Amino acid sequence: MTRFALTLEFDGTPFFxxxxxxxxxxxxxxxxxxxxxxxxxxxxxxxxxxTDAGVHALGMRSHVDIDKPFDPFRLAxxxxxxxxxxxxxxxxxxVVPDDWHARFSCTGRRYLYRILxxxxxxxxxxxxxxxxxxxxxxxxxxxxxxxxxxxxxxxxFRSVHCQAADPVKSLDELRVERVGxxxxxxxxxxxxxxHQVRSMVGCLKLVGAGTWPETRIASALxxxxxxxxxxxxxxxxxxxxxxxxxxxxxxPR
Amino acid sequence: MTRFALTLEFDGTPFFxxxxxxxxxxxxxxxxxxxxxxxxxxxxxxxxxxTDAGVHALGMRSHVDIDKPFDPFRLAxxxxxxxxxxxxxxxxxxVVPDDWHARFSCTGRRYLYRILxxxxxxxxxxxxxxxxxxxxxxxxxxxxxxxxxxxxxxxxFRSVHCQAADPVKSLDELRVERVGxxxxxxxxxxxxxxHQVRSMVGCLKLVGAGTWPETRIASALxxxxxxxxxxxxxxxxxxxxxxxxxxxxxxPR
Numbered sequence: 001m002t003r004f005a006l007t008l009e010f011d012g013t014p015f016f017x018x019x020x021x022x023x024x025x026x027x028x029x030x031x032x033x034x035x036x037x038x039x040x041x042x043x044x045x046x047x048x049x050x051t052d053a054g055v056h057a058l059g060m061r062s063h064v065d066i067d068k069p070f071d072p073f074r075l076a077x078x079x080x081x082x083x084x085x086x087x088x089x090x091x092x093x094x095v096v097p098d099d100w101h102a103r104f105s106c107t108g109r110r111y112l113y114r115i116l117x118x119x120x121x122x123x124x125x126x127x128x129x130x131x132x133x134x135x136x137x138x139x140x141x142x143x144x145x146x147x148x149x150x151x152x153x154x155x156x157f158r159s160v161h162c163q164a165a166d167p168v169k170s171l172d173e174l175r176v177e178r179v180g181x182x183x184x185x186x187x188x189x190x191x192x193x194x195h196q197v198r199s200m201v202g203c204l205k206l207v208g209a210g211t212w213p214e215t216r217i218a219s220a221l222x223x224x225x226x227x228x229x230x231x232x233x234x235x236x237x238x239x240x241x242x243x244x245x246x247x248x249x250x251x252p253r
Numbered sequence: 254m255t256r257f258a259l260t261l262e263f264d265g266t267p268f269f270x271x272x273x274x275x276x277x278x279x280x281x282x283x284x285x286x287x288x289x290x291x292x293x294x295x296x297x298x299x300x301x302x303x304t305d306a307g308v309h310a311l312g313m314r315s316h317v318d319i320d321k322p323f324d325p326f327r328l329a330x331x332x333x334x335x336x337x338x339x340x341x342x343x344x345x346x347x348v349v350p351d352d353w354h355a356r357f358s359c360t361g362r363r364y365l366y367r368i369l370x371x372x373x374x375x376x377x378x379x380x381x382x383x384x385x386x387x388x389x390x391x392x393x394x395x396x397x398x399x400x401x402x403x404x405x406x407x408x409x410f411r412s413v414h415c416q417a418a419d420p421v422k423s424l425d426e427l428r429v430e431r432v433g434x435x436x437x438x439x440x441x442x443x444x445x446x447x448h449q450v451r452s453m454v455g456c457l458k459l460v461g462a463g464t465w466p467e468t469r470i471a472s473a474l475x476x477x478x479x480x481x482x483x484x485x486x487x488x489x490x491x492x493x494x495x496x497x498x499x500x501x502x503x504x505p506r
Contacts, residue, residue, distance in 0.1 A: 009376050009377070011376045077372070080373055080374050087377070089375070089376050090373060091371075119333075120262070120343060121342050122340070122342070123263050123264045123342050124263075124309060126264070
């Protein structure tokens with residue numbers, strides 16, 4: 001048996017999420033089915049994150065165990081050929097130690113949230129950004145975001161379906177910047193609660209629009225109550241950017 | 254009658270081109286039909302460029318004449334509402350003098366061609382870049398491109414359907430740069446022949462892949478013969494970026 005680490009890029013639009021679902025297509029099913037056609041083996045793919053329906057990935061990290069020997073480069077090429085026409089690409093593939101786990105070994109996850117902030121509707125960017133027509137104040141959003149950085153009980157920003165045992169998480173970075181017509185929100189942490197990024201972005205948007213004062217982010221956090229929350233930002237503006245692992249010798253590039 | 258200049262952004266994927274076609278949807282038809290629903294008037298839209306099926310625009314410039322009085326800002330908002338769900342947006346609208354003509358007053362046109370140059374297939378960028386898997390040498394492409402800059406007979410790089418009276422054109426800029434996984438080709442001229450940008454990019458790709466020596470671009474130009482040409486680059490990597498006009502007082506912003 002060999003363990004292969006995969007780096008995946010995908011357009012989340014046609015999927016019901018990364019994880020296998022009984023009620024619709026998933027990235028996991030696409031990759032596992034492609035692997036079955038290549039190897040004849042039924043494998044289970046494990047991934048660093050569990051992205052929702054419509055969420056995209058630029059650099060998801062996953063792993064699979066395969067009995068037959070394969071050259072990693074050829075396995076990636078075969079997977080990319082078999083994945084067509086699904087919008088999933090294996091951008092890197094390499095052999096990792098048997099105790100390397102895409103989810104449990106992961107010590108850092110990074111997301112990007114893209115808002116297209118302009119009055120005219122979307123054309124080329126449809127399904128890939130959240131369109132907000134009212135002008136947003138990126139600096140105010142960034143200042144308010146800083147009250148979320150650090151170790152906190154994020155109960156306010158947690159889905160009712162969240163399965164995490166502990167709502168206390170350390171948020172390493174929450175940076176808001178304007179990039180032309182877009183506002184980018186960069187979020188980094190060891191791990192996130194279910195819907196945490198979209199919940200935080202939904203509240204920051206209210207600050208940016210002037211609906212909420214900047215201080216309300218801190219009070220929403222302190223409330224530890226989902227009723228203190230604004231609406232979640234929609235999934236199609238969210239990108240899983242990268243997963244990081246502690247030991248450089250074991251880190252796939 | 255008031256003449257309105259429109260700046261249009263559109264995703265060319267679902268269209269048979271910018272110009273009205275008898276055999277399928279066009280950007281022109283979408284805008285003219287939307288205007289008819291708003292004003293009750295049947296107008297003809299004129300545009301700076303004539304983009305092919307699948308070609309996109311970031312800043313196409315067009316004009317329409319309307320009898321009823323309209324505030325330009327409200328006209329843009331009404332158009333954007335009526336254009337849904339077509340992927341066309343009016344990003345700017347203003348009143349211009351009656352002798353301002355989107356096509357005939359235009360003295361500069363700028364295109365961008367995007368190649369995604371990597372082995373893995375496309376996911377998020379489908380329909381918006383040309384995917385070239387073999388490694389391309391951007392510097393070699395840029396050097397070869399410089400032999401096309403200036404005033405030349407561009408017969409080699411002209412569609413058989415080109416209706417221009419004169420194949421002599423002045424190419425002001427043809428710049429090739431690598432931007433991460435992409436190669437961007439920037440082309441600027443007063444005007445272009447039909448398929449000229451896609452023809453030039455198709456040949457430069459052969460240089461970048463090492464199939465053609467750099468010098469072959471100059472000899473293809475000198476041949477003035479379409480048989481000296483490589484394949485055209487596909488339409489979906491091409492973007493009409495902007496049109497410029499000579500008199501700042503008359504230039505819509």
